[in-house]
Amino acid sequence: MEDLISPKYQMKLIKEVSEAIWKEFGGYVQVKYYISKWHETNSEARGYSNYWENFRIVENGGEKIDLLATLHSMDGTTLLKIAIDLGVDTPDFIPSIPTFRNEIKSEYKTAYDTFQKAYKQIETDPSIAIGLANSALESIIKEILKDERIASKTTGGETLYKLSSIILKEFNLTDSENPKEIKTIGNSLLAINQAIEKLRSEKTNFHGKTTEDYLIQDSIFAYFVINSVATVGLFLNSYYKTKYPKQQTEQLEELSDDLPF
Structure with missing residues (x-):
């Protein structure tokens, strides 16, 4: 699925998904809770070399999430799943x-x-x-x-x-x-x-x-x-x-x- 979603389209979709998330959840705390539910990691892995996560939750000052940076760290498939979950139209796809x-x-x-x-x-x-x-x-x-x-x-x-x-x-x-x-x-x-x-x-x-x-x-x-x-x-x-x-x-x-x- 990843190779079907062009970088240009991902850029456009990130903007629309970001706007939809802020509109739906309003504040930093709820937005971070929502994004965390999509986050996957092998946190129990021993050693940094074995650590894996499907995307990074980027924070910008304190514990406030930097939503745009976080969305940009996602693969196209995860981004598309979030768009669909939020009801964001995906006419290019x-x-x-x-x-x-x-x-x-x-x-x-x-x-x-x-x-x-x-x-x-x-x-x-x-x-x-x-x-x-x-x-x-x-x-x-x-x-x-x-x-x-x-x-x-x-x-x-x-x-x-x-x-x-x-x-x-x-x-x-x-x-x-x-x-x-x-x-x-x-x-x-x-x-x-x-x-x-x-x-x-x-x-x-x-x-x-x-x-x-x-x-x-x-x-x-x-x-x-x-x-x-x-x-x-x-x-x-x-x-x-x-x-x-x-x-x-x-x-x-x-x-x-x-x-x-």
């Missing part, structure tokens, strides 16, 4: 995430909460992150299919693959009368969602595993899947709003909610 979260926050509350949990688990538990991302995408499609103008309805027990088949058919993206290239892209989108579902079912802890089963443990796979979920989710929501624009009564209700009287 996970491009679709900030846009996707803003899009679904108001209209898909369940999906938003689930996706937030997935995002925070990327580094600590990639397997759980993938499973939650799958669930978030399911929630979005289910909400779209509730629209009364959409003929196809669900029973509640459909998997991501089945839900994707329904909505792509409803959007006419896999119809045979479409240009071959459009149909190919539509089928590829379906294949992506099927692969995400299979990962959740067969390569994560969501369906129980034995010691012999393969379990995803590399966070880079979680980044890959969550980026894919964000991209697919953004497209489906955008296409839905274009194909089925909000009715005038709904728009008037939203406007009246914003009025101060």
